[in-house]
Amino acid sequence: xxxxxxxxxxxxxxxxxxxxxxxxxxxxxxxxxxxxxxxxxxxxxxxxxxxxxxxxxxxxxxxxxxxxxxxxxxxxxxxxxxxxxxxxxxxxxxxxxxxxxxxxxxxxxxxxxxxxxxxxxxxxxxxxxxxxxxxxxxxxxxxxxxxxxxxxxxxxxxxxxxxxxxxxxxxxxxxxxxxxxxxxxxxxxxxxxxxxxxxxxxxxxxxxxxxxxxxxxxxxxxxxxxxxxxxxxxxx
Numbered sequence: 001x002x003x004x005x006x007x008x009x010x011x012x013x014x015x016x017x018x019x020x021x022x023x024x025x026x027x028x029x030x031x032x033x034x035x036x037x038x039x040x041x042x043x044x045x046x047x048x049x050x051x052x053x054x055x056x057x058x059x060x061x062x063x064x065x066x067x068x069x070x071x072x073x074x075x076x077x078x079x080x081x082x083x084x085x086x087x088x089x090x091x092x093x094x095x096x097x098x099x100x101x102x103x104x105x106x107x108x109x110x111x112x113x114x115x116x117x118x119x120x121x122x123x124x125x126x127x128x129x130x131x132x133x134x135x136x137x138x139x140x141x142x143x144x145x146x147x148x149x150x151x152x153x154x155x156x157x158x159x160x161x162x163x164x165x166x167x168x169x170x171x172x173x174x175x176x177x178x179x180x181x182x183x184x185x186x187x188x189x190x191x192x193x194x195x196x197x198x199x200x201x202x203x204x205x206x207x208x209x210x211x212x213x214x215x216x217x218x219x220x221x222x223x224x225x226x227x228x229x230x231x232x233x234x235x236x
Contacts, residue, residue: 007048013037019048033218034073073220074160074232082154083211089141089153094134101127142186143179150176151235161235177230185228192223 009017009028014037018027024045026038039045101107107127110119145152150162164181167173177185189210196203210223219231 005048010045010048011037011039011043072234074158074234076215076220078158078160078234079214079220079232082152082158082160085154085157086142086152090134090138093137097130097133098127101130139186139190143182146177146185147179147182148176155232159235160232162230162232165229165231177228181228181230185224185230188224188227 005019006016006029007019009015010024011017014028014030014035016029017037018025024039026036028035028037098107098109102109107123107130110123113119142152146162151160155161161174162177162185163173164175164177167175189207192206192210193203195206212222214220214222214225217226219225221231225231
């Protein structure tokens with residue numbers, strides 16, 4: 001038995017293939033991007049002859065791989081599942097904020113009044129000046145948790161993690177993004193949403209494309225991931 005490591009693919013179909021210490025696996029890598037290529041069993045492959053502590057030749061911006069185990073990019077379902085949980089956190093905070101405003105008589109919710117569209121609009125306009133409070137909460141929540149541990153509550157629940165793309169194949173692999181990267185990651189979608197206040201649908205479309213880009217991107221990166229040079233992977 002030998003140590004698990006990335007080795008030159010003995011089938012020659014890829015640059016690297018993962019040796020788990022006992023046998024060759026389906027995990028392969030090309031240009032720093034991991035994928036799967038199952039073996040048929042007919043290859044009759046020999047064990048690797050040379051040990052390597054980490055795979056060479058990586059460049060910033062490529063998919064992440066570890067020297068200890070194959071790293072799996074977070075699935076699209078996990079990415080969007082985590083985002084939905086984070087949205088639930090935002091709505092919960094806003095709901096609690098409105099309750100506090102109501103029960104402290106700062107901005108009472110007109111629950112005793114008959115429903116009327118004008119009444120709802122008037123109440124919304126009355127709390128418009130507090131719009132910055134949930135925005136500040138979202139910024140601190142996203143930026144703070146991402147910089148500290150690479151995980152919001154949504155990512156914790158879906159066992160995904162944001163990591164630095166430049167750590168590809170490096171001993172530092174797995175570090176959470178820097179504060180600057182975390183700020184860029186949150187700010188880009190927010191900036192793209194700004195035109196929504198001036199041009200109907202434009203801001204909303206740009207905001208959605210920022211996240212939906214991971215659906216067709218090879219490294220499953222949204223625009224915010226690419227701008228911040230981060231990857232989202234499954235947490236071991």
